[in-house]
Amino acid sequence: MARHWLGLIAAVWLQSINGTNSNFPAYSSELKRILSISQLQLNNLAFASDAGKLLGWISGVAAARLPLWLVLLIGSALGAAGYGVQFLFVAGKIHSLSYWHVFLLTVVAGNSICWINTVSYILAIRNFPLDRQIAIGISTSYVGLSAKIYTAAVAVAAAADPANRAKDFLLLNSVFPLIACLAAAPLTRVSDAGKSRRLVAGFVTLFVITVVTGGFAVATSLIPRAIPPAVVLGGISALLVLPLVTPAAEEMAEAVQDEESLRRGGLVDWGIEEEIEIEIEIRPLMMVRRGEFWVYYLVYLFGATLGLVYLNNLGQIAESRGSLGISSLVSLSSAFSFFGRLFPSLLDYFFSKSRQKISTAGAMGAMTAPMCGAFFLLVICKQEFALYTSTAVVGMCSGAITSISISATRELFGTVNFGVNHNILVSNIPIGSFLFGDFAALVYKKGRINGQENCVGGKCYQTTFFIWGCLCVLGTLLALLLHLKTNKLRTRR
Template identity: 50%
Template structure:
């Protein structure tokens, strides 16, 4: 297979991996049941939600490992961590282990959460190392957008394959899927998850990206339609949705197959030699341009821009993730019995939120314009703050709208951050640097989640659950205020970096 086809095949692998690399995103679906099975309080349940994020505190280990180990091995290590973390929890729930304490479950969840970082690191490095700078932002955006589908994929699989289980058995089915699906996907994709040095910059690259965008948008539309249908659908419709998503996820394979076919038909050895020279010169130029920006983690954390970026991320996307982790209890307090429909909505809109920034970046870059990523983050943070205040309204419509907006904007900021980190601090140490940046997620999850759980537990009035508008009212006010402050921090970061940004784009 030609190197260009291998290059795009590696991207297909990254897309598939990102699609299933959000096993923790289905936690709200079975969190209430897990709370009953383990006989734990709301604070302890919040600690389990935090535990999954806590694995990111050690995510930098995957960045270091990627420097010394082949990417396929880093990938398999990450999937093994998830298999152990979720697998033992599943065995406990089916009574294969009778003495698994709460703290055992906590540590296993941390382990599984760390496994997510290893797979993410592989996917990010594939996009950064295998594609030139003018393609990098687009392919990063496309691949990371698919992680927004994870919760949707897991709910569809659970509805399709475990429809015969009672509602009290959700936790078992989801934990089994969380343990096995990433491992199976890693085994399938490991042969082509490696660094590729393309022999040429394929002339089909623009049309290939456009085709990939079309497939991705179609996949998101399918997910949104099925999310709306999931509010009242049965097993047959869930199976149809699973088949549709499977076919759409297989479609990106058309690109490397088309490139291989084109390579067979053309005898362009001279053209390849010229292209190699052009690519080498271009890449050398890019390396020279970014040489001064490539700083390690120890130098990065000494910069004011890092801390502005760090807290802007924490006060926006991380807050959004905390909201999604608590969605099960939020829905329950409002009397909604089917949390899976909310999870599907947040997942589907999160998918589009991750995709749109890369689509806009691709469009404007073709017309000679570049969008400031710090400005984009600032603009996206304001709707999250507004959605928290909208949640003070107790109607179900406000809950659905806020869930969609928070899911979309959180996904967009998460996607933009993957490109913002190398933009601010260079690509040389990206594997470690970005994993340092995302340590804000477990820290924010602990602080904001603890506050929400503390307020909720004080409203329980002797029971193990809280019902009514007061359960999260104080929490939403605080979250909205913090996100508003984060918007100001991000705007300040934009003011500090815009001069450098415009110089770089001239």
Template identity: 50%
Template sequence: MSPNVLRWFSLVALLWLQSINGTNLSFPAYSSQLKEFLSISQFKLNYLSFASDAGKVLGFISGIAAVHLPLPLVLLAGGSLGFAGYGLQYLSIVKKMFTLSFYQIWGLSFLAGNSICWINTACYIVAIKSFPVNRQVAVGITASYQGLSGKIYTDIVHAFFYSSQREAASGYLLLNSLVPLVGCVVTAPMLMREAKATSYSSRDVKMGFIFLFAVTIATGIYAVATSLLPAPAVLVLVGIVLFLLAPLAIPFGVRLEEVMTCRRSQQKVYDFEAPFEEDEKEEEEEFDDEKAIIGVKEEVEWTKLWKKLDFWTYFGLYLFGPTVGLVFMNNLGQIAESRGCAATSSLVALSSSFGFFGRLLPSLLDYFLSRNKYMPSCPVSMAVSLVAMVASFLLLLIDSDVVLYISTAMIGVFSGALTSLSVTMTAELFGTKHFGVNHNIVVGSIPIGSFAFGLFAAKGYRDGAAFDGRFDGKCYGMYCFQTTLIFWAMLSSVAAVLAAVLYLRNRKFYSQKP
């Protein structure tokens, strides 16, 4: 298999991996049942959601491992950690094969959260190495597919585990343990060889990404439509699988073109050499021209990040921005329950589907508008997304199920966009040589925010339950999360200001980009 075909196969494998890697996105769908299984308070439930995010604190280890170990091994390590983390919880909580203390379950949730970092690191590095010129687009598309995870797991549960709420919760734990591991085992062989093409046609790459964008957009539309409209779960799942298989047309098409080119060259063997050399020279010039477009400010080793003011500004931006969106998703089950909305799984599927579009949007705009002087920089795009998130949180103060659906979709879109933009901005500000470690350090802000902001939400929820005079720890009413939503809106406003500061500090760098 030629390197050019292999890198497209690798990209398709990354799409599959990311589509099942967001195991934490399904947590809101079964958090209320988990709370009942374990007979725990809202505070302890918040600690469990924090544990999954806390696993990202050690995410930088996967970046270091990726430098010294083969990427397939890094991938399998991630799948194994998730299998152990969720699998042991399933055997203990559902099958009652042994008893685990709350702190042991917390540790397993930590392990499961850390597994996501290993798979993400392997995927990002393969995407960057396979498409160095179009790395922003390749990484953005692969990251967008992680937004589908909540939707995919919800559809599988609805199809095979939905006889009761209890069985549905057990289904999520079982799927979270098995599916990523199986995906890693299946796709690891595709990453064993170097997938970077030595030379390529710029036209072929452009057509490949255009087709991939078309498939991705169609996948997103299908995901949103089936989240809003009633349809048999099995048929919905079959449709998702077909859309995930569709990108395989690209490597097969590239291989077919190579075979046809080889045959034409054999027929014109005497006329082949000179034109080939000329075409190769043109391709190298195209490669150099495109490489100049996607520059980096500087290459920074992870040990020197703490000396950079840009890093601390960016760290704060991530802490008060994307992290707040994640905390909202973690509490979505309780927010819906407190407002009297029973369609938690539908909200999770909706936020997942719109999150998919949000993660895709920056890559789509970058690919088609990167040569346009009106294309906003990453900090500006992040500031706009954060302002929209502020509006979404404030909109949730209105007591309406329709508003709940609209705000959930908006937060899904803009949280997804922030996640995708952050991957690009890490590479722009601190380079690609140490990207695996650097980005995992930035993502390390998630557990800090998850704990602090989630704890604030749990306190407001508990105070609301006490106000109602309830002794079961449950809160019903708009006031359960009213103060929390205002607090989250304020944090997102701070993040928007930090994004503006980051742009002002680096406006010279961004102004030089075409």
């Protein structure tokens, strides 16, 4: 049983350092200066990181044919190359890179994230057949810690010379995932158990650790100057090691049950349950020919992806509305995204035996609906509280949809080709990033007065928020349609 838990702990470590693309704003200005490029070209570099997901299906194919430890090493090698060469360029060790060289390196670095994600998802899904959603939710919630971990590490490294921050971020982007993958590789073992039992003590322990870790990250983000960076980094590192007590907690619970069984002079009900799932092998080409896939694709596009685009533009949005709390907004969005990823798993765990259990498609719709209100609130209200409220809602809901979608892909199209199928789904992220992001940029540009560099006022994003709100409404309706479709399939089974 310890082997199952060690695989999940490996996924936690991998996810905690797999948000390297969130560090792009930290070194983007330096790339803009060295390459002498325009703001539009810089925006395209941000898109390039997401564009790497268009090739994410390759990692799924590899995971079906290669050992997971090798898939991890390939992913970390791609990241080390993509970010490492950019580090050498920014550090002045390489002088011959053009804009398109950097663009392609960013695509490679963005693709490396898919390889690590694929391994993490497979570990959670296959090692915990009866507790998949909570295993997925706990592990993926740690992605929200990535920006905090890298920021704290750079704050320690660049304490003597803040001018090196851009270089330090790129160096850590290339090194941290490689170190984590090497440490996690021996733990990436899959056990396809036909029977299992629901694991209570271990998940309760891990859930408490996760909540404490998220709370620590939020608290230290809200009061950054009160705590030395070295203390923050040390605290997060210790909390990342703490999940190793989870196997011991589960074994202690089993020992207590054994003792109770002996005291009663008989066997105790261990809650052994058999995974009842009709496993149909749905290949990628079969999947994309099915209508429910494209409905699902649009639900994600008008939900999680739209939320991601909003959060990527949060700095510009806050600046246009005259907000001075950009760092607080970023911390707020990160915190709510962290707990948003975790919340659906908790509900699924405690209500899994309910006959009225909502489908994953229905859950995605329930999380998309509040985003409609968040965008429309920004249209009608220009006050500061509206910006903070909407940011919290979008962060929480987009994080939740991301977590739910992993189970939704399995529920709709099975686990046999999950690695490829889910990476095909998330290809909508770069597409949405390009379409929604460029639309927002064009509206922003039209809102400038007398050729000013920046747009100021609610008008800068008012049309954008209205269109985004309408798309969320459409996404909610499509999720309802998909929910009704999946319920019919369940009834037939």
